[in-house]
Amino acid sequence: MPKELACRKCSALTQGKVCPVCGSEDLSENWKGLVILFDPQNSDVASVLNLKKPGRYALQVS
Numbered sequence: 001m002p003k004e005l006a007c008r009k010c011s012a013l014t015q016g017k018v019c020p021v022c023g024s025e026d027l028s029e030n031w032k033g034l035v036i037l038f039d040p041q042n043s044d045v046a047s048v049l050n051l052k053k054p055g056r057y058a059l060q061v062s
């Protein structure tokens with residue numbers, strides 16, 4: 001099973017080589033924490049983290 005990578009620009013998680021949210025190829029294997037966002041328009045967490053699209057996001061990416 002491939003490792004999940006986190007985008008350094010938007011923190012989205014992916015198993016591919018390109019971020020599904022912003023299209024960046026700047027990905028990292030070093031990330032911590034996980035947020036799964038279903039409805040960003042009605043979410044206080046999404047508002048605080050400035051997330052606009054549903055998906056899986058890392059809380060910290062290095």
